Amino acid sequence: MTAGLRIELLRGHELSARIEALADLRVTVFREWPYLYEGTREYESHYLGVYLRSPRSLTVLVHDADRCIGATTVVPLADAGADAQRPFVEGGHAIERIDYFGESVVLPEYRGRGLGVLFFEKREAHAREHGLDFCAFCAVERPDDHPARPADYLPNDRFWQRRGYARLPGLQTTFSWPDLGATESTPKPMLFWGKRLAP
16 A cells, blocks of 8 residues: 555754655645644744654654655654643553654545555554654644535544544643634644554
């Protein structure tokens, strides 16, 4: 399914050589529902700094020839930003045991080729490599009656559940970004999903 595509693994500051490609991909994909993200390279450089600063981070890039068409990131929660850590700290969870999954983004024409599964496999392998036994990520929560919600939209919940992930009750945070057409960032609720890795 990934024939003809090149997988590149970047750790920590190695991402600096590809940060513009990842920034452009994120800006493109996250314009779609449900993120509706009005992104810029400048905003991305700030956000992606957490992966550059952590030597334990991993970025997986997928290339078709010289074009970056998919990517995912992961970093130990102890190295992540305060907004990601806060609900776990406040809930009494040991953040030093948790791997935090960032985005998974794939251009529309390359979806359905197994890259989502590959990204979960790579990130769970990263957790095991660093001795972490719980994996978590968050996703934006938009109201069902939001005017920009496509009529045929199917959330990723079932895919995540098939990978063994479940909603983490009571765990949510807030991330801020500008919506399409906006110039100011506004807070968005982010709900967490998680999975304990088998020994």
